[in-house]
Every structure is written in structure tokens, then in C-alpha cells.
Amino acid sequence: MMALFKNIRTVLIIFLGIVNFFILMVFGSDMQSVRAKIVFLDVGQGDATLILAENDDQVLIDGGDGKRIMDELGKNMPFYDHTIELVVITHPDSDHAGGLIEVLKYYEVDEILQTRYSCDTQICKELDAVISEKGIKRRYAQFGQMIHAGDQSAEILHFGDAGTGASDDNNDSIVLKASINGKTILLMGDAGSLVESDLIRRGIDIDSDILKVSHHGSKSATSAEFIEKVSPQKAIISVGKNKYGHPSDDVLNRLKNVNIEVLRTDISGDVAVE
Numbered sequence: 001m002m003a004l005f006k007n008i009r010t011v012l013i014i015f016l017g018i019v020n021f022f023i024l025m026v027f028g029s030d031m032q033s034v035r036a037k038i039v040f041l042d043v044g045q046g047d048a049t050l051i052l053a054e055n056d057d058q059v060l061i062d063g064g065d066g067k068r069i070m071d072e073l074g075k076n077m078p079f080y081d082h083t084i085e086l087v088v089i090t091h092p093d094s095d096h097a098g099g100l101i102e103v104l105k106y107y108e109v110d111e112i113l114q115t116r117y118s119c120d121t122q123i124c125k126e127l128d129a130v131i132s133e134k135g136i137k138r139r140y141a142q143f144g145q146m147i148h149a150g151d152q153s154a155e156i157l158h159f160g161d162a163g164t165g166a167s168d169d170n171n172d173s174i175v176l177k178a179s180i181n182g183k184t185i186l187l188m189g190d191a192g193s194l195v196e197s198d199l200i201r202r203g204i205d206i207d208s209d210i211l212k213v214s215h216h217g218s219k220s221a222t223s224a225e226f227i228e229k230v231s232p233q234k235a236i237i238s239v240g241k242n243k244y245g246h247p248s249d250d251v252l253n254r255l256k257n258v259n260i261e262v263l264r265t266d267i268s269g270d271v272a273v274e
Contacts, residue, residue, distance in 0.1 A: 036152050037274040038180045040212065041072040042265040044240030046095035049187060049212065050076055051178065053150025061088040061176070061187065063099030070102055072270070082107055085149065089114040090174040090189035092124050104130045111137045113147070115159050115172055141174050154178035154187075157204050158195055170215060171195050177208060181274060186230055188214035188221065196226040210273060211235045211260075217247020224254050236271050237264045 034054050041048040043064025050073070051059040058077060063069040084107045089097050101123070103109070112131060117124075131138065141159035158175035173189025186208040188195075192215065199206050211232040214221035216239040235255050237247050247264070255262050263271045 035274055036150060036181055037272050038178060038185060039076050039273075040236045040238055040263075040265060040271040041069065041076070042240075042269045043068045043072060043099065043238070044266075045216065045242040045246070046099070046240065047090070047189070047216070047238045048072065048096075048099065049238075051149050051152060051154070051180065052076065053152050055150040056081060057085045057149040058083075059086045059088065059147060059149045059154070060084050060100075060103065062090055062096040062189075063087075063103050065095040065098035067099065067102050069099035070106065073103070073107075076270070083110065084108070085110045086147065087112050088147070088174060088176070089127075090187075091115065091169050091172050092117050092119045092121065092127075093169050093190065094121070094123050096190070097127060098123050101126050101130060104134065104136065109134070109136050111139055113139045113141060113174075115141050115174060117169075117172060147176070152178070152180050157186075157206070158191065158199060170220070173214075175199070177206070183210065183273060184208040185210040185212060185273065186232070187212040190215040190218075190221075192218075192220040193223055193226075196221060196223055200225065200229055206230050209233055213237045213247070213251065213255075215246070216242070216244075217251045217264075218244070219248035219250050222251045222254065227254055227258060227260070232260055234261045234263060234273075237262065239264055239266050241266065 036054045037052050039050045041050055046064030047062045048064045048069050049061040087109050141156050145156045147154040154176045156174060157177055160172050170190035170192055171194055173191040175189060175191055176187045178185045186206055206229055208230050211230050213235050217237045239246050
């Protein structure tokens with residue numbers, strides 16, 4: 001009987017070895033041919049953007065509100081990868097930061113990038129508790145700071161109330177200009193018209209191939225002057241069913257009037273740019 005069990009065990013070990021070999025051959029080959037991309041995730045009425053680098057590094061910018069982000073990461077990240085190299089919290093509103101609580105619990109996150117926000121909401125308290133419990137390193141946003149993932153990069157163009165003369169959650173958003181495979185993508189968080197005017201006034205290079213529209217297409221941002229300065233070919237709106245009138249017809253018309261292609265996560269689902 002013992003000999004039989006030993007034989008079965010030997011057969012299982014050999015079988016598992018063969019399975020692992022083929023998995024390595026198939027997925028190992030895919031890993032070598034991975035092309036970097038940025039994916040605007042469909043998390044409903046919220047914001048979440050994932051940069052996937054060619055070396056399997058990931059940068060997650062916001063996480064929507066609730067657990068939908070977990071399904072989105074499961075779809076877009078390799079099944080064997082449970083590490084996210086950097087999570088960026090543009091600002092602590094629930095529709096940007098709420099989903100990150102589950103992300104931080106499930107994934108091994110190397111580092112958090114955030115502003116020095118003052119926030120006493122339940123979401124902020126839970127986020128801070130998980131970050132402390134898991135000993136995740138915090139980094140605080142600085143103007144001109146570069147973020148790297150493989151050969152891809154992003155630069156911080158704005159954070160906090162610098163230059164706007166106002167301080168609120170939306171205008172305190174981290175604004176990023178990413179470069180993915182040579183394409184430039186401007187990610188505005190929920191920053192409003194005050195921030196747009198400040199970027200223009202300071203002569204910041206906001207010219208970009210793709211505009212990640214601010215605040216789910218709210219009428220509080222995306223002015224005609226700003227659109228002209230960015231001069232994007234495409235505009236991405238992260239939005240879901242909501243009671244706020246997002247995206248605003250005024251914003252949609254301003255974009256369409258200058259022949260900018262508009263892509264919406266509530267219509268197209270995930271929007272990927274390679």
C-alpha cells in the first residue's frame with residue numbers, strides 16, 4: 001500500500017512539473033512580449049487608471065468607490081501578479097479613494113503617493129489604518145516629481161492649492177502628465193477651472209495627445225481655452241450612472257465642436273491606450 005501511495009505521489013509531482021513547465025512556456029513568452037499601456041478602468045461613477053509597464057510593473061491612480069476595482073484589476077493584471085508597485089491617491093474623495101481600501105488589503109503595494117491632505121472621513125481613517133498596518137511606504141507629491149514604471153513615466157504638474165488661491169478636495173488633486181509608448185496623456189483628477197487657468201498662466205506644458213477629462217466631465221472644468229491649450233486628439237471620461245449630470249452637455253459640446261473623439265467608460269467599458 002505504501003508503495004502505491006509513493007507511486008501516486010511521484011506521478012502527481014511529475015504531472016505538476018509538466019503543467020508548470022507549460023504555464024511558464026505560455027505565460028513566460030507573453031511576458032516577454034508585453035507592450036506597455038494605460039487603461040482607464042470602468043469602475044462606475046468614479047475614477048481609476050492603471051498603467052501597465054512592459055516589465056510587469058503597475059501604477060494604479062485612484063481606485064473608484066467600492067469593490068468594483070478588484071474585478072477590474074483581476075481582468076487587467078496578470079493572474080500571477082499580486083504586487084502593485086505604486087498607488088497614487090489624487091485626492092481623498094470617496095469616488096477616487098474608497099476602492100483603494102480593498103486594493104491595499106489584497107495586493108502587496110510597495111508605495112503610496114499622495115498629497116498632505118487633511119481628511120477625517122471614515123474612508124481616510126480606514127486607508128491610513130491599512131497603510132500603517134501593512135507598513136506601506138508613503139511618498140508626498142512635489143511639483144515636477146517623476147513617476148517611473150518600466151520605460152514609462154509620468155510627471156506631477158500640480159498638487160494642493162499651489163497658485164490657485166483656493167484649497168478644496170477637487171482643486172487639491174494631483175495632476176499628472178504621463179508618457180506611454182511616446183503618447184502623452186494629461187490626467188486631471190477632479191481639478192477645476194482654477195487649476196486649469198493656473199497651469200496655463202504658469203506656462204506649464206499641457207499639450208497632450210489624450211486628455212483624461214476632469215471630474216467625470218463636470219461643468220466645473222474643461223474650458224474652451226484649456227481644451228485649445230491641451231489640443232488632444234482624444235478625450236477620456238471616467239463616469240457611471242449618477243445624479244450630478246455628469247458628463248455635462250456643455251463639456252461634451254466643447255470637445256465635439258473641435259473634433260475631439262470622446263470615449264466614456266459608461267459606454268465603452270475599459271478604455272486602453274497603448
